[in-house]
Amino acid sequence: QQPVQSPQAVILREGEDAVINCSSSKALYSVHWYRQKHGEAPVFLMILLKGGEQKGHEKISASFNEKKQQSSLYLTASQLSYSGTYFCGTELYSGAGSYQLTFGKGTKLSVIP
Amino acid sequence: DSGVTQTPKHLITATGQRVTLRCSPRSGDLSVYWYQQSLDQGLQFLIQYYNGEERAKGNILERFSAQQFPDLHSELNLSSLELGDSALYFCASSPQVMGSRETQYFGPGTRLLVL
Numbered sequence: 001q002q003p004v005q006s007p008q009a010v011i012l013r014e015g016e017d018a019v020i021n022c023s024s025s026k027a028l029y030s031v032h033w034y035r036q037k038h039g040e041a042p043v044f045l046m047i048l049l050k051g052g053e054q055k056g057h058e059k060i061s062a063s064f065n066e067k068k069q070q071s072s073l074y075l076t077a078s079q080l081s082y083s084g085t086y087f088c089g090t091e092l093y094s095g096a097g098s099y100q101l102t103f104g105k106g107t108k109l110s111v112i113p
Numbered sequence: 114d115s116g117v118t119q120t121p122k123h124l125i126t127a128t129g130q131r132v133t134l135r136c137s138p139r140s141g142d143l144s145v146y147w148y149q150q151s152l153d154q155g156l157q158f159l160i161q162y163y164n165g166e167e168r169a170k171g172n173i174l175e176r177f178s179a180q181q182f183p184d185l186h187s188e189l190n191l192s193s194l195e196l197g198d199s200a201l202y203f204c205a206s207s208p209q210v211m212g213s214r215e216t217q218y219f220g221p222g223t224r225l226l227v228l
Contacts (some may be wrong), residue, residue: 041221100158101217
């Protein structure tokens with residue numbers, strides 16, 4: 001079940017803040033956030049775990065609402081380098097002791113001077 | 114540089130052909146994952162291997178198969194190729210299996226163009 005991301009795209013001026021949301025209809029084991037620049041591989045930003053533990057990037061924060069199965073990524077004081085497509089990946093139990101990471105369609109973030 | 118390597122970087126082939134994509138995980142990582150990324154579908158999980166054994170299957174077509182070898186490198190085989198198979202194929206690796214609360218490190222990808 002693919003998570004739903006919003007917004008699909010956002011344009012910011014340097015220094016502005018943005019929030020990217022990710023929601024799932026299934027109970028999540030964890031939520032992963034990645035950023036992908038055009039023509040490059042996705043790069044890990046943050047992982048949020050059930051119970052509130054977070055692992056990730058210093059300048060980017062995120063939240064995980066376990067009751068609503070929603071996660072939000074907070075980008076503050078945006079820089080030009082923040083431009084790219086942000087993907088959330090929801091980790092679900094897929095049976096037989098296995099888990100799968102399913103990605104949303106992405107949010108394209110453009111930071112302009 | 115994530116430490117994951119993929120070859121070749123680009124591949125151009127014709128419909129009906131068969132190709133093999135190769136991935137070497139980061140040193141010490143036991144899990145390998147394959148993803149397909151096309152413009153309209155985003156990142157689609159295909160298959161996962163852990164220490165040589167298949168662990169999870171996603172949206173992988175029957176024409177596609179994969180394996181992980183004793184040295185932990187993995188190959189993705191795509192056969193009877195169709196135009197719609199044109200995409201960027203990523204390999205990712207992690208130390209353990211999914212569910213262990215670890216991130217995945219992505220390789221640079223192989224861009225496949227089927228003509």
